[in-house]
Amino acid sequence: MAHSEVILTENIPNLGAEADIVKIRRGYARNFLIPQGKGLEVTKSSLRMINHLKAKRAEREAREVTAAEELATRINRFNLKFILETGETGKAFGSITAKDIHARLTQELASVELPKHAVVLDRAIKESGEHTVDVKLHPDVTAKLRVIISAPKEAAEDAAEGNGRRGTPDRE
Numbered sequence: 001m002a003h004s005e006v007i008l009t010e011n012i013p014n015l016g017a018e019a020d021i022v023k024i025r026r027g028y029a030r031n032f033l034i035p036q037g038k039g040l041e042v043t044k045s046s047l048r049m050i051n052h053l054k055a056k057r058a059e060r061e062a063r064e065v066t067a068a069e070e071l072a073t074r075i076n077r078f079n080l081k082f083i084l085e086t087g088e089t090g091k092a093f094g095s096i097t098a099k100d101i102h103a104r105l106t107q108e109l110a111s112v113e114l115p116k117h118a119v120v121l122d123r124a125i126k127e128s129g130e131h132t133v134d135v136k137l138h139p140d141v142t143a144k145l146r147v148i149i150s151a152p153k154e155a156a157e158d159a160a161e162g163n164g165r166r167g168t169p170d171r172e
Contacts, residue, residue, distance in 0.1 A: 002025065003025060003026060004023070004024065004026045004030075005021055005023050005024075005042040006029045006034070006039040006041065006042065007019065007039060007041075007046050007049070007053070008021075008033075009038055009039060009053060011060075017057055018053045018056060019053035019056075019057050021050075064138060065138055065140060065141060068137040068140075068141040071109075071112060071143070073143075074109070075105070075109075075137075076145070078145055078146065079146045079147075079148055080101065080108070080145065080147050081148045081150065082096050082147065082148070082149045082150075083150055083152055084128065084151065085151065086128050094126075095125060096126075096147065096149060097121070097124045098117075098119040098121040098124075098133075101119045101121065101145070101147060102118065102119045105135070105145070115137075117136075118135050119133060119145075120133070120136050127149070128149045128151055129148075129149060130146060131146075131148075131149065132146060132147075133146075
């Protein structure tokens with residue numbers, strides 16, 4: 001197998017990030033990465049260019065972390081309320097899944113694109129009450145979302161009291 005070393009000029013999933021030197025098959029480098037401008041052959045001049053690429057990478061990563069932290073503070077203030085039919089013991093007949101929480105959260109955060117697997121839930125929620133769910137926004141940033149599940153009877157009582165706003169941030 002013929003391999004060659006390439007300096008990546010942008011982030012490529014499952015391969016590397018900007019300024020990484022990766023060892024890949026020669027055909028992949030020759031036919032895809034280099035013609036697309038996603039990689040450079042390792043030469044003396046391209047090695048000098050690494051510093052510029054590393055600075056660009058650090059700047060991009062700092063922007064991503066800052067944006068994720070801002071979104072995490074917004075999500076930490078949210079209380080999503082779901083209504084489930086429950087039995088006498090408080091156990092729900094249905095369940096709230098990560099997909100349900102993701103759909104409601106993206107609906108509430110209309111201007112933000114949330115990754116599909118951002119909501120981390122070990123198993124579906126089947127009990128009424130208050131639950132804390134992790135939302136992974138970045139490898140370094142995780143938000144805590146409060147999910148409140150109530151029975152239709154409790155939800156009607158909350159609505160009568162004026163607490164019927166669903167999915168709105170807590171204003172304490």
